[in-house]
Amino acid sequence: MPIHNADIAAIFEEIADLLEIEGANPFRIRAYRNAARVVGEYGRELRALLENGGDLPRLPGIGTDLAGKIREIVTTGHCALLERLRGELPTGVTALLKIPGLGPKKVSALYHDLAVETPEQLLRMAREGRIRQLHGFGEKTEASILHAIEAYGSKARRYPLAAAAQHATALVAYLRSVPGVHQVTLAGSYRRRKETVGDLDILVSAASGSPVIQRFVGYDEVAEALSGGTTRASVTLKCGLQVDLRLVEDASYGAALEYFTGSRPHTIAIRTLARERGLKVNEYGVFQGEARIAGETEESVYAAVGLPWIAPELREDRGEIEAARAGRLPRLIELADLRGDLHAHTMASDGHASLHAMALAARAQGLEYLAITDHCGALKIAHGLDPQRLRRQLDEIDRLNAELAGITLLKGCEVEILEDGSLDLPEGLAGRLDIVIGALHSHFGLPRAKQTRRILRAMDHPRFTLLAHPFGRLINEREPIEVDMQRIIRHAHLRGCWLELNAQPQRLDLPDTWCRMAKAEGALVAVNSDAHGTAAFDDLAFGIGQARRGWLAPGDVVNTRNLADLKSLIAATM
Structure with a gap:
């Protein structure tokens, strides 16, 4: 089975989880977590490099031992250490880690103190009120666990977009190489560009006699062929992802693409418009009686019902039909519109690359400016900078700006929003900072009103520029905080500060509906990578997909401005 970077990262992340459950050395645990992040963000497939006879690149934090494990995973598809760790714990314990809100520390306590070994046992313990008796849990935590495990049991598995992308991209490249396609x-x-996907739908057109169906079913990542035929087939990949392939004629390709792209409410609305014109729309085309009058392209399908083409990201039946009819569809932001990135880390805090390397990588990405926003203050887990270390970094940024061409580094920091809403901002250096990012990394469980007041107070700080990953969620891992986001968005507009759309695939925060709310309220959004390594600037593409789902145009996104205009906006926030 071909191994993707996401697979290697998942193995390292599981090793870290299991080591933490066993109470292993924290430095060893952190090494595997860092390795998971570095590998997951790396822009080239490590498998391809090794298969072509190359050496592993020098990756930050990846020493001889971890490099050996990468080779082992790529070569065998397995990791002996992971198999050993799994064997030391009951099988069901790892399933507990998949329940939102249950990290390895909580799982460790549940396993060692209550002998919980399966999700079913956990559900019973929560219903019996026994979890609240554990130190550090309490009644509220027990209720949250009960809600999470009940929801977990009722949901089909969904894959983060970025994880699905690695498998999808490889499969599409394979299919395009099949004769006749x-x-x-x-x-x-x-x-x-939904943030998670339940399965993959692939459309193919090909010459008569092309073996594309047979090649699809015989793809080396296929675990099971679910169905097959002359025009369609379904398989399950070894990663668990189901993929459906449909073979269609070139003359119907646009109609099939519109139909199978969805969403279902959007396609129903299109069919309703067609009926009003005496037409019929299905996956084979647009028909007037028995005659097909459109369908080769999506544009022809939309034109037949009196509409301009609608971008796929908008097709959720959330007003896009009415906007298209009225000529009010926005010119959605594209990746090329970004001029800079306002949230990035270096190895000075919890990043994996030097200041100089991050600057060069941002320039190679086509960016004109990059804000260096390492963690500052009391966030010890991220190796937060104290005033002395921050001062040295600011001096280094000044030196690099004098040397480098084609990229300008902005001086910033990411600071904790404390429980009372004050900012953990280093004293004496605020005046040298271009950007101050406020972020929540603790106290996620505060009541909605208190959490809202906390953020509003932080935004009122005179140096506050940007609210990072506003909901604090981790997709499939941590639920968003309870907060009055509409009030925060309106306050951001009045205060003149900005909201982040964090492009890290596990965050994609703000969610699309709140991006649209920000647009409606006139609050500016910053699409940032939150890069912790040089490869992570590629994640900006996922952020742009989310921004497009939120109807954002270039003017709605602050870092589409040139540097001079950006600095004017920054000055207005302070």
Whole structure:
């Protein structure tokens, strides 16, 4: 089975989780977590490098031992250490880690103190009120666990977009190499850039006699062929992801693409418009009686019902039909519109690359400016900078700006929003900072009103520029905080500060609906990578997909401005 970077990262993350459950050395645990992040963010497939006879690149934090494990995983598809750790714990314990809100520390306590070994046992303990008796849990935590495990049991598995992308990209490249294939397109929720996908839908057109169906079913990542035929097939990949392939004629390709891209409410609305015109729309085309009058392209399908083409990210039946009819569809932001990135870390805090390397990587990405916003103050887990270390970094930024061409580094820091809403901002250096990012990394469980007041107070600090990952969520891992986001968005507009759309695939925070709310209220959004390594600037593409789902145009995103205009806006926030 071909191993993708996401697979290696998942193995390292599971090793770290299991080591933490066993109470291993914290430095060893952190080494595996860092390795998972570095590998997951690396822009080239490590498997391909090794298979082509190359050496592993020098990756920050990846020493001889971890490099050996990467080779082992790529070569065998397994890791002996992970297998050993799994064998030391009951099988069900690892399933507990998949329940939102249950990290390895909580799982460790539940396992060692209550002998909880399966999700079913956990559910019973929560219903019996026994979890609240554990030190550090309490009644509220028990209620949250009960809610999470009940929801976990009722949901089908969904894959983060970035994880699905690694498998999807490789499969599409494979299908395009099959003789006779004309077109290959990923449809469904993947094409609409939803933050998670349940499965993959692939459309293919090909010459008569092309073996594309047989090659698809025989793809070396296929674990099980679910169905097959002359025009469609379904398989489950070894990663668990289901993929459906449909073979369509070139003359119907646009109609099939519109139909299988969805969403279902959007396609129903299109069919309703067609009926009003005496037409019929289905996956084979647009028909007037028995005659097909459109369908080769999506544009022809939309034109037949009196509409301009609608971008896939908008197809959720949230007003896009009415906007298209009225000529009010926005010119959605594109990746090329970004001029800079306002949130990035270096190895001075919890990043994996030097200041100089991050600057060069941002320039190579086509960015004109990059804000260096290492953690500052009391966030010890991220090796937060004290005033002396921050001062040295600011001096280094000044030196680099005098030397480097084509990229300007902005001086910033990411500071904790404390429980009372004050900022853990280093004293005496605020005047040298271009950007101050406020972020929540603790006290996620505060009541809604108190959490809202906390953030509003932080935003009122005269040096506050940007609210990072506003909901604090981790997709499939941690639920968003309870907060009055509409009030925060309106306050951001009045205060003149900005909201982040964090492009890290596990965050994608703000969610799309709140991006649209920000647009409606006139609050500016910053699409940032939150890069912790040089490869993470590629994640900006996922942030742009989320921004497009939120109807954002270039003018709604602050870092589409040139540097001079950006600095004017920054000055207005302080």
